[in-house]
Amino acid sequence: MTDPVPVAVLGARGRMGQEVCRTVEAAQDLTLVAAVDIGDELSSVADAGPLVVIDFTHPDVVMDNLRFVIEHGIHAVVGTTGFTAQRLDVVRGWLAAAPDVGVIVAPNFGIGAILSMRFAELAAPHFESVEIVELHHPDKADAPSGTAAATAHRIAAARAAADSPPIPDATTTELAGARGADIDGIRVHAVRARGLVAHQEIILGAEGETLTIRHDSLNRSSFMPGVVLATRQVAAHPGLTVGIDSLLGL
Numbered sequence: 522m523t524d525p526v527p528v529a530v531l532g533a534r535g536r537m538g539q540e541v542c543r544t545v546e547a548a549q550d551l552t553l554v555a556a557v558d559i560g561d562e563l564s565s566v567a568d569a570g571p572l573v574v575i576d577f578t579h580p581d582v583v584m585d586n587l588r589f590v591i592e593h594g595i596h597a598v599v600g601t602t603g604f605t606a607q608r609l610d611v612v613r614g615w616l617a618a619a620p621d622v623g624v625i626v627a628p629n630f631g632i633g634a635i636l637s638m639r640f641a642e643l644a645a646p647h648f649e650s651v652e653i654v655e656l657h658h659p660d661k662a663d664a665p666s667g668t669a670a671a672t673a674h675r676i677a678a679a680r681a682a683a684d685s686p687p688i689p690d691a692t693t694t695e696l697a698g699a700r701g702a703d704i705d706g707i708r709v710h711a712v713r714a715r716g717l718v719a720h721q722e723i724i725l726g727a728e729g730e731t732l733t734i735r736h737d738s739l740n741r742s743s744f745m746p747g748v749v750l751a752t753r754q755v756a757a758h759p760g761l762t763v764g765i766d767s768l769l770g771l
């Protein structure tokens with residue numbers, strides 16, 4: 522039997538971090554060697570000798586964490602949101618100097634959420650209208666969610682590739698924000714309410730019909746199979762991988 526993969530978790534006291542620590546401890550082929558949160562020195566991560574770091578922290582700190590991890594030759598699985606195209610390019614730059622290191626950044630590790638993004642991408646060119654509504658717990662720092670932003674980018678790319686016409690919208694008078702955020706021409710609406718975890722609807726409309734693609738993460742265990750899959754595979758995927766679609770054969 523091979524030795525378990527040593528794993529460090531950043532953001533270990535957070536909602537996701539606690540769930541990830543429990544999951545790593547329960548997996549026979551993984552072992553938790555460091556559980557780090559705000560106030561702990563990043564050097565303690567390197568000292569613990571992980572093969573893989575899992576980051577669920579905050580958009581404001583994740584880039585510093587990632588630079589440290591890559592510079593120390595450690596693979597990274599990153600669930601923290603806030604990754605723009607520019608940020609991803611910066612990560613690619615760091616990885617150019619560390620060609621053996623693998624980094625997987627995914628805005629959502631839930632298998633159903635990943636499939637729903639794929640379904641939306643497939644459906645979007647076939648409908649005149651499409652809007653996204655994401656719904657989350659009120660303790661979430663970022664709006665819209667990373668998942669909603671990624672979904673909007675993918676829908677917009679699919680529509681552009683299919684030469685879809687602009688989405689109809691006769692609004693000429695608007696209270697600021699009433700039509701949501703505009704991401705690549707796709708309207709995204711963010712709801713925050715106690716009791717919710719993580720949910721998303723993609724509403725597609727055509728003459729005489731609508732299609733709603735809805736995904737619900739009812740608790741944070743929904744993200745764990747994807748996190749574990751990425752943790753097991755990241756060392757075999759040097760460079761930057763965005764999303765885990767390719768690991769799932771999508």
Ligand SMILES: NC(=O)C1=CN([C@@H]2O[C@H](COP(=O)(O)OP(=O)(O)OC[C@H]3O[C@@H](n4cnc5c(N)ncnc54)[C@H](O)[C@@H]3O)[C@@H](O)[C@H]2O)C=CC1
Nearest residue numbers: 532534535536537558559578582600601602627628629630
């Ligand atoms: N990719 C995915 O599937 C998912 C991604 N997320 C994302 O994960 C991130 C964290 O979400 P939650 O766990 O709900 O937030 P949270 O606020 O409960 O946890 C974040 C933790 O990070 C810690 N932290 C902050 N700065 C740090 C630093 N410099 N070093 C180490 N720890 C630090 C905080 O003290 C806190 O304990 C968010 O960006 C969220 O959008 C959340 C759920 C699923």
Ligand SMILES: O=C(O)C1=N[C@H](C(=O)O)C[C@H](O)C1
Nearest residue numbers: 602628629661666667668719
């Ligand atoms: O903060 C959360 O909770 C979540 N964040 C991710 C996002 O912003 O897309 C993933 C999921 O929606 C839960």
